[in-house]
Amino acid sequence: MKFFHLVLCCLSLAAGLAEAQPQRYELDPEHISLGFYVDHLGYAKVLGVFEDVQGSFTFDETTGVVSDIAVQVDTASVYTSHERRDEHLRSGDFLDTRKHPGMSFTAAAARRTGERSFEVDGELQLLGRTRPLTLSAQWNKSAAYPMGARQYVIGVSAKGTLLRSDFGMDYGVEAGWVGDAVEFVIEFEARRL
Numbered sequence: 001m002k003f004f005h006l007v008l009c010c011l012s013l014a015a016g017l018a019e020a021q022p023q024r025y026e027l028d029p030e031h032i033s034l035g036f037y038v039d040h041l042g043y044a045k046v047l048g049v050f051e052d053v054q055g056s057f058t059f060d061e062t063t064g065v066v067s068d069i070a071v072q073v074d075t076a077s078v079y080t081s082h083e084r085r086d087e088h089l090r091s092g093d094f095l096d097t098r099k100h101p102g103m104s105f106t107a108a109a110a111r112r113t114g115e116r117s118f119e120v121d122g123e124l125q126l127l128g129r130t131r132p133l134t135l136s137a138q139w140n141k142s143a144a145y146p147m148g149a150r151q152y153v154i155g156v157s158a159k160g161t162l163l164r165s166d167f168g169m170d171y172g173v174e175a176g177w178v179g180d181a182v183e184f185v186i187e188f189e190a191r192r193l
Helices: 002-019 083-090
Strands: 023-040 044-050 053-060 065-074 102-109 117-126 129-144 152-163 178-192
Touching: 023 065, 023 152, 053 178, 065 117
Parallel strands: none
Antiparallel strands: 023 044, 023 053, 023 178, 053 065, 065 102, 102 117, 117 129, 129 152, 152 178
16 A cells, blocks of 8 residues: 555656746737837827737746747738828838848746736847847736637737837837837737747
């Protein structure tokens, strides 16, 4: 009987160690929203999104350790529901998508600030410049997905702020036409690989 209990304890310990392994996750392109808003002439903020976002990261659910974060955005996928404005955003005044078709965010790790909250200190590469950028992230849920393929999925909400002028994108800043600060939110589900 003691031998049987010893075997069960060893199996439980092995199972626990297996669960504590870091797992790689990939952003689900059908369940990601990268939105931004920026002041326009002081009247109101313009809302927009990037429609083509990809990325991945490593997460150990047991320890809360996050690492190897990499997100790529197709800058030409910018959309504000106004065609002329979107064309202007793709021009050299803003995103210059012909010369710089993408922007990326990378971070080696994240710092846990609460039971389900994190600060992610990383780097944003935009318009050929790389600058530090900090995101505040909330781990919403992780579980087996209830619909379709039975994949394991994690859901996260994140937000941050950047200054356009840090990347040389200063069109309209001095005149007060377009705000320098760009606030953004990211809502995503990611699938365990």
